[in-house]
Amino acid sequence: MPRRVVVTGIGAVSAAGWGVGPLLEALRSGRPLAGSITRFDASRHRTRIAAEVPPAPAAVAAAIPGWRRLSRSDRYAVAAAREALVRAGRFPRGSGPEMGVFFGTSTAGMPECERFHERLQAGAFAPVALLRSQEANGPGDAVARDVGAAGPVESVSSACSSGALALRAALEAIRDGEAAVALAGGSDALCELTHAGFNALRSVDAAPCRPFEEQRAGLTIGEGAAVLVLESEDEAERRGAPVLAEVLGAGASCDAHHMTAPHPQGAGAARAIRAALFDALRDPGDVTWINAHATATPQNELSEWKAIEDVFGARAAAIPVVATKSLTGHLLGAAGAIEALATVDSLVTGMLHPAPEGGLIDPRAPAALVRGGALRLGDVGGRSWVALSTSLAFGGSNAAVLFGAAARAAGV
Amino acid sequence: MTDETTLRSRIKRLIVESLHLDGVDPAGIADEAPLFGEGGLGLDSVDALELVVALEKDFGLRIASNEVGRDTFASVGSLARFVGGKLPLAQSASRRG
Amino acid sequence: MKVAVTGIGAVGAFGTGRASLEAVLALGAPAKTAAGRPAPDSRRGWSASPPLLAAAQDLSEWVPQPQARRMSAPSRMAVAAARQALHDAGLPRTGPDSEVPAGVVMSTSWGSAHYTERILDQIRREGPEFVSPFYFTECVANAAAAQVALSLGARGPNITVAQREAGVVLALARGAREIAAGRASVVLAGAADEMTPTLHMILARFGALSLSSDGVARPFDRGRDGLLAAEGATVVVLEPLEAARRRGARVLARVETWGCGFDPTAGPVSWGRETRLLGTRAARSLSSADGPLDAIVSGASGSPSGDRAEASFLQGLKAALGLPVLPPVLAPKGATGEYGGFHVGAAVAAAAGAPVAPPAGFSAPDAELGVEPHRGSLPRCPRRVLVSSCASGGAAAWAVLSGETA
Numbered sequence: 001m002p003r004r005v006v007v008t009g010i011g012a013v014s015a016a017g018w019g020v021g022p023l024l025e026a027l028r029s030g031r032p033l034a035g036s037i038t039r040f041d042a043s044r045h046r047t048r049i050a051a052e053v054p055p056a057p058a059a060v061a062a063a064i065p066g067w068r069r070l071s072r073s074d075r076y077a078v079a080a081a082r083e084a085l086v087r088a089g090r091f092p093r094g095s096g097p098e099m100g101v102f103f104g105t106s107t108a109g110m111p112e113c114e115r116f117h118e119r120l121q122a123g124a125f126a127p128v129a130l131l132r133s134q135e136a137n138g139p140g141d142a143v144a145r146d147v148g149a150a151g152p153v154e155s156v157s158s159a160c161s162s163g164a165l166a167l168r169a170a171l172e173a174i175r176d177g178e179a180a181v182a183l184a185g186g187s188d189a190l191c192e193l194t195h196a197g198f199n200a201l202r203s204v205d206a207a208p209c210r211p212f213e214e215q216r217a218g219l220t221i222g223e224g225a226a227v228l229v230l231e232s233e234d235e236a237e238r239r240g241a242p243v244l245a246e247v248l249g250a251g252a253s254c255d256a257h258h259m260t261a262p263h264p265q266g267a268g269a270a271r272a273i274r275a276a277l278f279d280a281l282r283d284p285g286d287v288t289w290i291n292a293h294a295t296a297t298p299q300n301e302l303s304e305w306k307a308i309e310d311v312f313g314a315r316a317a318a319i320p321v322v323a324t325k326s327l328t329g330h331l332l333g334a335a336g337a338i339e340a341l342a343t344v345d346s347l348v349t350g351m352l353h354p355a356p357e358g359g360l361i362d363p364r365a366p367a368a369l370v371r372g373g374a375l376r377l378g379d380v381g382g383r384s385w386v387a388l389s390t391s392l393a394f395g396g397s398n399a400a401v402l403f404g405a406a407a408r409a410a411g412v
Numbered sequence: 413m414t415d416e417t418t419l420r421s422r423i424k425r426l427i428v429e430s431l432h433l434d435g436v437d438p439a440g441i442a443d444e445a446p447l448f449g450e451g452g453l454g455l456d457s458v459d460a461l462e463l464v465v466a467l468e469k470d471f472g473l474r475i476a477s478n479e480v481g482r483d484t485f486a487s488v489g490s491l492a493r494f495v496g497g498k499l500p501l502a503q504s505a506s507r508r509g
Numbered sequence: 510m511k512v513a514v515t516g517i518g519a520v521g522a523f524g525t526g527r528a529s530l531e532a533v534l535a536l537g538a539p540a541k542t543a544a545g546r547p548a549p550d551s552r553r554g555w556s557a558s559p560p561l562l563a564a565a566q567d568l569s570e571w572v573p574q575p576q577a578r579r580m581s582a583p584s585r586m587a588v589a590a591a592r593q594a595l596h597d598a599g600l601p602r603t604g605p606d607s608e609v610p611a612g613v614v615m616s617t618s619w620g621s622a623h624y625t626e627r628i629l630d631q632i633r634r635e636g637p638e639f640v641s642p643f644y645f646t647e648c649v650a651n652a653a654a655a656q657v658a659l660s661l662g663a664r665g666p667n668i669t670v671a672q673r674e675a676g677v678v679l680a681l682a683r684g685a686r687e688i689a690a691g692r693a694s695v696v697l698a699g700a701a702d703e704m705t706p707t708l709h710m711i712l713a714r715f716g717a718l719s720l721s722s723d724g725v726a727r728p729f730d731r732g733r734d735g736l737l738a739a740e741g742a743t744v745v746v747l748e749p750l751e752a753a754r755r756r757g758a759r760v761l762a763r764v765e766t767w768g769c770g771f772d773p774t775a776g777p778v779s780w781g782r783e784t785r786l787l788g789t790r791a792a793r794s795l796s797s798a799d800g801p802l803d804a805i806v807s808g809a810s811g812s813p814s815g816d817r818a819e820a821s822f823l824q825g826l827k828a829a830l831g832l833p834v835l836p837p838v839l840a841p842k843g844a845t846g847e848y849g850g851f852h853v854g855a856a857v858a859a860a861a862g863a864p865v866a867p868p869a870g871f872s873a874p875d876a877e878l879g880v881e882p883h884r885g886s887l888p889r890c891p892r893r894v895l896v897s898s899c900a901s902g903g904a905a906a907w908a909v910l911s912g913e914t915a
Contacts (some may be wrong), residue, residue, distance in 0.1 A: 045637045069777070097770070097790065106649065117629040120707075128714045132777040135618055136650050136671030141902040145773045150786065153771040153904050154679060157617075157650035158669045165668055172686070178768070193628050196637035197645030201461055202477045217477075252692075253610065254667035256658040259579070259646050260458055268664060271610070275692070394646075395655030397667040432578050432643075458579070461642040469639050 002175045006406065008241040009088025009229035010341050011080035011185075014328055015051035015222060018060050018079055020087070020341070023328075027342055028374060030354035032327050034208045034220045039111075040192045046199040047206045050190055051222035051329030069132065070142055071109040076225035076334075077139035077187035078146045084183065085147060088229040089241055100151040100179035102170040103140030104162025104186035106333035109133045111191040136333075139187040139225070140166075151179040160293070161252070162186055163226070163336025164391035164399035168250035170230050171401075180235050185227030186334030194332070195221055201260060203297050209330070211294035211323035211355060212301050212369045214362040219295040222329025226338035245347040248282060248386065248402040251275025255396030261299055262392060266307030269293075269390060272398035273311050276388065280402045284312050287319065287402075288380055289352055291343045291389040292367065294323035295330055304392060305365035320375055321367040322346070326355035336391040340401060343387045347405045350377045350385070420492045422470070427488070430466035431459050443489040448482070460485050467491075473498050511750035512685045512764040514910065516598025518590035518699075519854050520568065521741035521845060522561035526593050530743075530851065531858050533844045537866030538725055539737070558724045560704045560738035561846040571602075572660075579643055580656055581621035586742035587653035587701035588660045594697060595661070598746040599758050604661030605695045612665035612693035614684040615654040615744075616676030616700040618848060622708045624648040653701040653742070665693035674808055674815070675769070675900035676700060677743065677850035681908050682767035684747045694752070699744035700850025709738055715778060719811055725870035726811030726847075728840035729820065729881050732873065736810035739846025743854040760913040762860035762891070767908040768794035772818075775903030780818035787905040788825025791897065795830065798909045802836040803889045804865075806856040807880075808898030810842040811870070818899040820878035826895075836895075837883030843868025856896035859887075860912035 015033035016022035026033055033051040042048040053076065060079050061067045070078065081101075085091035112130040119126035133142060136157035144153045152173055156165045163186035170184035198204050198221065205218035236243050253275060255268035262269070277284060293304055309316045324342045331338050346352050355371040377385055384405040391399045424438035433453070446452030448460070455463075463485070464475050473495065484494045519526065523533035523540050533540050539561050564582035571589035572580070580588065591613075592602040605611050619625070624644040631640050646652065651669040658667050666687055670679045677700035684698030712718050719726050719735035726737035753760050770790045774781030795802070809819040827835050841855035844866070859865045867882040874881040891912025899905040 095773075097786075101771070113625075114629060117626070118633065121630070121633050128711055131711060135673060136669075137673055137676075137900075137902055137904065138777070141771075141775075141777065141904065144771045145775065145777075145903060148773045150771050150773055150783075150790075152769045153672075154683075154769065155671045156668060157671045158654070158667065159649050159651050169683075172690075192632060192637065193625070193640075193645075193648075196632055196640040197628065197642075197648075199637070200465065200640040200642040200645055201458070202480065252666035252668065254613065254655075254658045254664050256662050256664050256667075258456070259652070259655055259659065271664065393651070394649060395651045395667075396658060397651060397655065397669075434574060434578070454575070458642050458646060465639055465641060469635065 004233040005171050005174045005230055005247045006233050006236050007228050007244045007247060007344050008231055008236050009084040010344060011083030011227045012338065012341055013053055013076040013080050014224035015053055017054060018057055019083060024345055027327055027353040030327065030356055032208045032356055034329055039190050045195055047204045049220060051220060052190055053224050071112050071133040071138060072189040073105060073108055073139045073187045074133050074142035077143050080185060080225040080227040081143040081147060081183050084227040084229045090181065090229065095148040097150040098180035099149040100173050100182040101140050101144040101149050101153045102166040102182055102184045103143065104156045104166040104333045104336060105136050105139050105188055106157060106159055106162060107188050107191050107194055108136045108138040110193055111189050114192055143183060157333065158397040159393040159395055160332055160335055161391040161393035161397045161399040162333040164401050165252060167336060167340055167401050168252060168399060171247050171250050174230055174232050181229060181231040183227050184230050185225060186337035187225035188223055188332045188334040190221060190223040205296060209296035209325060210358050211296040211326050212361050212365055212367050213358050214360045216296040216298060218297050220329040222331045224331055225334055226341040228340055243406040245344040245406050246404040248404045249276050249280025250401045251279055252399045257396055259395055262303035264303060266303040266310060268396060268398045269304055269307035269392050270310040272400040273307060273388065273390065276400035276402050282386060282402060286386045287388050288377060288385040289320040289322060289387050291322045291324060291339050291387060293390045293392040294325055301362060301365040305367060317366050318368060320352055321369050322352050323355045323369060336399060339389050343389050343403050347385055347387060347403060352377065416492060419496055420488050423488050423491050426466050426470055427463060430462055441488055444487045447485060447487055467495060471495055471499065510689050510691055512688045512747055513750040513753040513760045514745050514762045514764060514857050515748055515753050515758045515760055516594040516746035517854050517857055518593030518597060518744045519741065519851060520566065520586040520590050521563045521849055521851060522739060525566065525589060527597050530854050531863045534841055534855055534858060535864045535866055537844050538869035539844060558719050558721055558737055560709055560740065562704065563741040564703060576660060581624050581647035581652060582703045583617060583621050583701035584647060584653045584656040587615060587657050590699060590742040590744040591657045591661060591697045594744040594746045604663060607694035609694035610665035611661060611663035612687045612696040613654045613658045613663050614668045614680045614696060614698045616670045616680040616850060617650055617653060618673055618702050619708065620650040620652060621648045622703050622705045626705060626707055657697055672904045673900040673902055674847065675898040675904045675906040677853045678896060678898045678906035678908055679769060681853050682906060685764040685767055688747050688749055696747040697744050698747055699742060701742035702740050702848040704738050704740040712738055717812060726843055727870040728809035728811050728843045728868050729816050729875060729878060730871045730873060731875040733811045733813055733816060736812050737846040739849050741849035743850035745853060745857055762857050762910040762912045765799055765909040765911050766794050766797045769904065769906040772903045778901050780814050780899060780901055781903055784818040784821040784899055785825035788822040789829040791907045792826050792829030795909065799911060800893055802895050803892035804837045804839055804859060804887055804894045805835065806839050806841060806852060806859055806894050806896040808852055809840045810847040815901065817878060820880040822897060822899050822905060823880050835880065837887055838880055839865045840868050840882045841865055843870055853896060856894055856910055860892055860894045860910040862890040862912055
């Protein structure tokens with residue numbers, strides 16, 4: 001039996017603010033976070049809203065050494081990582097060779113790169129310091145340097161599945177004993193290139209996204225970071241750490257169908273879900289709810305629903321579905337991480353976060369979407385709650401992670 | 413050459429250039445041949461979107477997402493009719509603006 | 510499950526395929542003969558030593574035009590290298606046929622830098638509403654891995670790792686894990702990178718590039734002054750050892766063990782003071798290797814501080830293993846340049862017995878390092894090699910390859 005792996009701390013930066021507190025308040029009350037874009041001039045973009053992170057509180061900036069030299073996505077990552085470690089009771093001590101960092105991102109230092117190129121094109125002086133943390137290893141490395149991690153540090157950049165793949169890698173590292181504790185998460189910063197690019201694909205809704213609705217018209221981009229502290233159950237018990245949830249298993253696959261469109265039958269997603277169930281030694285019947293990828297593009301939900309039907313059969317329409325992106329927007333490389341955090345919260349509180357009330361659900365993807373008000377989880381007859389979180393990326397890379405309620409519930 | 417023929421030739425050239433169809437002669441694309449899927453030029457959804465950007469740039473148009481459909485983009489002929497229909501509006505808009 | 514490497518594919522300035530990679534490794538320097546001359550390219554304006562270019566090569570044998578139409582250079586080179594690797598492994602170029610899906614693990618530093626620059630240019634010059642969907646789909650970091658999977662029908666795990674110079678070793682390790690855990694029947698693992706004049710200028714401004722006019726990098730040399738930038742792709746085929754034997758494949762090497770670590774004293778674009786400790790950590794991994802090391806394939810590139818970190822890593826390894834001297838150290842980036850993932854290809858080739866000459870640019874050892882490239886031929890063949898890479902930013906990764914075939 002592989003080592004059991006638990007979550008002992010969570011940290012976040014989102015459009016709700018800097019910290020898990022404001023994020024959970026928004027998620028639990030079903031308050032969508034998108035607003036007008038202020039980060040760049042969006043007047044010539046097709047759409048003008050996003051879920052932007054507000055400016056950092058002075059105290060956060062002051063507490064983090066080298067703040068000025070960090071890129072935006074590095075800052076989100078480091079702040080979220082510190083919060084997670086504090087909540088896990090592992091900060092400022094408790095890092096070193098036994099700690100690993102597994103991080104996902106898609107934009108990394110692109111906002112700073114955009115500034116560099118703008119200056120270059122204008123014939124002005126363009127400092128290369130802007131490109132210090134440009135590549136996808138940027139946020140993960142920034143976290144590792146900040147917390148003093150000397151164990152395995154790996155960054156993943158597989159578009160929307162990055163956060164989930166980072167969790168999968170962290171889970172394996174703890175199980176295999178390569179690290180005693182792992183920071184697993186993701187960070188992404190809003191940038192003009194990505195916003196313009198998704199608009200070029202006509203994938204962005206001009207209004208806040210409406211997952212699973214028949215009239216859905218595309219995604220809403222979000223930014224921020226989410227970090228989970230993972231350790232073995234034994235390690236957590238040894239130090240008397242709070243156990244929020246268990247990471248039961250993870251799976252990955254690829255559609256290998258098209259560079260942007262998902263497989264119409266959801267075959268790749270179904271394979272990733274099955275791989276996660278197999279890894280967790282669980283059956284579809286064990287799953288209490290699904291935190292769906294649910295980007296609100298017309299194609300995603302159709303494809304994802306087919307996968308859900310394929311795996312869950314007749315139960316599919318009855319399983320509650322949570323669409324976190326309706327509130328946080330799509331955090332791209334950090335999506336899998338923030339959705340994992342949302343899932344952990346629900347495992348602690350027993351309440352599923354609602355999407356806002358909206359129009360008719362798409363009859364071709366009739367998910368039991370939790371919306372309007374939070375849904376209290378019912379008793380599952382002596383077994384504990386199990387949640388599935390799916391991340392289905394651009395380019396066809398899919399990942400699924402299963403979480404379970406902690407044996408002993410801890411408060412958040 | 414009529415305006416319509418010029419329009420179709422221009423669209424054919426745009427298709428070959430913007431979609432990197434190296435080795436395809438624009439003049440060889442039949443007016444009503446299917447552009448998408450098997451049996452035609454084999455273009456797909458991303459090609460359609462690329463073509464939309466190229467048309468917007470070249471003709472100074474704005475094409476709404478709901479105008480990007482199978483019918484409009486079925487062939488060079490249908491595209492030419494669509495673009496032709498939008499052109500007088502675009503021109504009069506720029507005169508007013 | 511034991512992990513075998515059964516094929517190598519590569520696209521670089523040296524040409525395409527394992528044989529041309531091995532030819533340049535045996536030379537110890539970028540090829541100057543007609544066969545290996547850097548491919549002609551219309552992009553001009555290189556600062557410092559011109560990079561080793563590969564993107565303009567004719568890859569139509571491996572990636573026919575209809576498929577290549579929408580691929581960026583890294584994607585095209587990655588798909589070509591993947592198909593070459595499968596061909597080298599005796600597997601179908603269209604993708605392995607198995608009930609258990611094939612996986613893809615690629616590494617990249619900047620993805621398609623060219624298309625990224627084009628989009629940034631489009632936004633400024635034409636406006637964000639005219640950004641090309643093509644360019645966008647190809648400038649995400651996972652485009653190459655996605656295109657490889659698409660071209661081969663590889664439906665297993667598809668992962669793009671990023672860890673700068675150490676990325677390709679991490680990709681090898683991640684790929685080996687997927688095989689060892691039975692999650693893929695075959696994994697294509699490697700790297701793809703593209704070099705542009707702007708990127709080259711940026712590297713020059715970071716002081717990373719060698720300024721020498723003879724276009725040669727000098728790993729571990731006292732007079733080293735920077736790396737030689739390259740572009741290209743490397744892919745290796747990983748499969749379960751048993752499956753490889755059952756189908757009568759020629760096994761190049763087994764991936765015995767792997768590991769990674771981090772030096773948190775590093776800066777975002779520099780190496781730290783504690784790389785030695787990572788060598789100690791690597792030594793612990795070696796306890797699960799099946800025997801002593803015959804050679805080390807170092808990631809040393811000619812970078813003054815990068816090579817110092819690589820040497821420090823090796824000193825830590827030597828001390829922790831209690832060795833009187835280091836095994837012979839090979840520094841293939843003297844021949845292949847940095848970026849493109851070639852040093853994993855070099856490591857597999859070296860493990861299988863291919864000759865790897867010392868860097869031609871090496872003339873005088875740096876006493877501070879205590880490491881110099883091995884001169885002369887290597888004693889054993891095939892060999893057990895440790896491939897290692899210490900990235901700027903702090904990460905390091907290593908793997909032990911045990912050669913099977915001469």
